[in-house]
Amino acid sequence: MPNQKPVDANLFDWPASSPRLWGSRCALCGNVSFPVAQRCTRCSHDQQDRFHLSTEGNLWSWTVQRFPPASPPFPPSDGNPFEPFTLGYVELPGEVRVISRLFYNAQQAPHIGQNLKLAFKQLYCDADGTEIIGYGFTPHGDTK
Amino acid sequence: MSTDVAIIGLGIHPFGRTPDRTGLQQCAIAVSDALKEANVAWNAVDFAFGGSTDAGNADTLVSELGLTGIPFMNVANGCATGGSALAAACNTIRSGAGKLGLVCGFDKHARGAFKVNPKEWGLGNWYGEEGFALTTQFFAMKIQRYMHDYGITEVALARVAEKAFRNGALNPNAWRKTPISIDEILTSQMVNDPLRKYMFCSPSEGAVALLVCPASDAEKYTKTPIFVASCLMRTRRFGTLEVFSPSKAIEDQKTVTQDASKVAYEEAGIGPGDIDVAQIQDTESGAEIMHMAENGLCEDGEQEHMLARGETDLNGRLPINTDGGCIANGEPIGASGLRQVHELCLQLRGTAGNRQVKASPKTGYAQVYGAPGVSGVTILNS
Numbered sequence: 001m002p003n004q005k006p007v008d009a010n011l012f013d014w015p016a017s018s019p020r021l022w023g024s025r026c027a028l029c030g031n032v033s034f035p036v037a038q039r040c041t042r043c044s045h046d047q048q049d050r051f052h053l054s055t056e057g058n059l060w061s062w063t064v065q066r067f068p069p070a071s072p073p074f075p076p077s078d079g080n081p082f083e084p085f086t087l088g089y090v091e092l093p094g095e096v097r098v099i100s101r102l103f104y105n106a107q108q109a110p111h112i113g114q115n116l117k118l119a120f121k122q123l124y125c126d127a128d129g130t131e132i133i134g135y136g137f138t139p140h141g142d143t144k
Numbered sequence: 145m146s147t148d149v150a151i152i153g154l155g156i157h158p159f160g161r162t163p164d165r166t167g168l169q170q171c172a173i174a175v176s177d178a179l180k181e182a183n184v185a186w187n188a189v190d191f192a193f194g195g196s197t198d199a200g201n202a203d204t205l206v207s208e209l210g211l212t213g214i215p216f217m218n219v220a221n222g223c224a225t226g227g228s229a230l231a232a233a234c235n236t237i238r239s240g241a242g243k244l245g246l247v248c249g250f251d252k253h254a255r256g257a258f259k260v261n262p263k264e265w266g267l268g269n270w271y272g273e274e275g276f277a278l279t280t281q282f283f284a285m286k287i288q289r290y291m292h293d294y295g296i297t298e299v300a301l302a303r304v305a306e307k308a309f310r311n312g313a314l315n316p317n318a319w320r321k322t323p324i325s326i327d328e329i330l331t332s333q334m335v336n337d338p339l340r341k342y343m344f345c346s347p348s349e350g351a352v353a354l355l356v357c358p359a360s361d362a363e364k365y366t367k368t369p370i371f372v373a374s375c376l377m378r379t380r381r382f383g384t385l386e387v388f389s390p391s392k393a394i395e396d397q398k399t400v401t402q403d404a405s406k407v408a409y410e411e412a413g414i415g416p417g418d419i420d421v422a423q424i425q426d427t428e429s430g431a432e433i434m435h436m437a438e439n440g441l442c443e444d445g446e447q448e449h450m451l452a453r454g455e456t457d458l459n460g461r462l463p464i465n466t467d468g469g470c471i472a473n474g475e476p477i478g479a480s481g482l483r484q485v486h487e488l489c490l491q492l493r494g495t496a497g498n499r500q501v502k503a504s505p506k507t508g509y510a511q512v513y514g515a516p517g518v519s520g521v522t523i524l525n526s
Binding site: 060064085089096099124 | 262
């Protein structure tokens with residue numbers, strides 16, 4: 001199996017048996033941040049406790065990226081045609097809304113309120129062949 | 145009402161593409177025009193604020209204009225750069241630290257979407273590697289949710305763009321001067337759902353210069369001063385959705401534009417019902433629709449029928465983006481906010497030519513929005 005690593009080690013652990021996104025909760029006001037924050041954006045308190053965010057949520061808004069983003073920071077195409085991708089904000093109930101890739105198969109389409117669960121996918125391979133893993137959400141169960 | 149600052153000279157370099165001039169050269173031309181209008185020499189100007197994102201340092205303009213030794217401060221607040229520069233100049237006049245100030249903004253961007261370095265916006269590189277480092281996505285997701293919540297349709301999005309090109313066709317300084325039909329807009333290429341190619345502004349070039357002085361000095365320079373009733377900028381508060389947000393709190397908060405707008409109305413001592421003509425940030429069609437409500441110019445959801453009835457057209461009840469806005473002028477970041485103010489001054493003077501709004505307007509409103517969640521509002525009186 002090729003080497004794999006997360007797109008950013010502060011976002012989630014990889015490889016891991018049940019990988020989850022890291023967030024932080026303010027020790028003073030309880031506000032939840034993603035990614036992990038050093039200081040609360042609501043009350044400015046500087047003690048933030050790291051915890052695993054929920055793996056299930058629902059779609060708050062979405063769009064499709066239909067033109068290739070500038071590279072860098074987007075991974076180079078390596079000659080492959082650009083594949084449009086879907087992204088959105090996913091509401092993790094009681095926690096926070098996080099920006100995320102959305103992974104759909106050919107039969108699925110995004111709609112606001114849709115139930116989603118956390119998923120991971122290879123974003124690209126770096127120069128030494130290491131697979132860079134990104135996070136996303138994918139439809140799950142009954143959707144409202 | 146605080147009318148202690150007057151705008152007494154205007155200059156603009158046409159927006160669009162000018163391959164044979166740098167951004168700084170375009171700005172020097174705009175400054176020259178503003179000085180001529182006010183009939184003053186550069187050496188009479190005693191302070192300046194200016195900004196550009198991609199076209200160099202504004203203070204280097206002194207080598208084009210003359211090395212007079214004045215304080216010249218560079219301003220950088222993304223798309224709100226012009227609004228911030230004007231706010232700083234107004235405060236300089238109010239404090240008594242300056243008597244005749246230059247405010248200028250210019251830019252010259254490469255073609256295509258803005259290239260974003262996540263680190264400059266306090267984000268990890270992962271944000272770009274996942275494919276999130278694009279301003280266009282933010283606007284798309286904000287209007288997607290807004291359409292869901294308030295029943296705005298894609299026809300309303302198309303009407304905003306159609307109006308922009310129609311107004312641009314009447315503006316000799318605009319970049320896009322060809323009207324485009326609603327059908328053509330609705331069938332143009334999808335860029336970031338629900339936003340299509342002709343609904344977006346594009347990065348461009350251009351420059352604007354304004355001269356400001358204490359209102360009591362205005363008649364020395366011009367017969368048609370325009371008075372600044374309020375001019376300020378604000379940064380985002382907790383709980384709002386902004387450009388380059390990896391997350392957003394579940395609790396909703398008033399947007400940065402709502403915050404800036406509220407204070408601006410209070411400072412001017414007026415309300416939204418007093419506004420005769422407005423220029424509001426239309427990075428794309430959805431932004432104009434949402435900013436109509438965020439600036440108090442309508443209720444959420446009312447935009448659909450206002451646009452259908454042409455209420456924001458040149459001859460409508462409340463003309464908006466009379467010069468074609470960002471959609472027809474493009475977005476030279478440093479110049480956009482001042483372009484809005486320039487257009488308001490023309491409308492309030494009654495010298496906007498073919499696009500002059502019908503009723504002689506007395507009060508104008510300008511609003512810019514930029515990354516990473518800043519908003520600037522200016523209210524002007526004739």
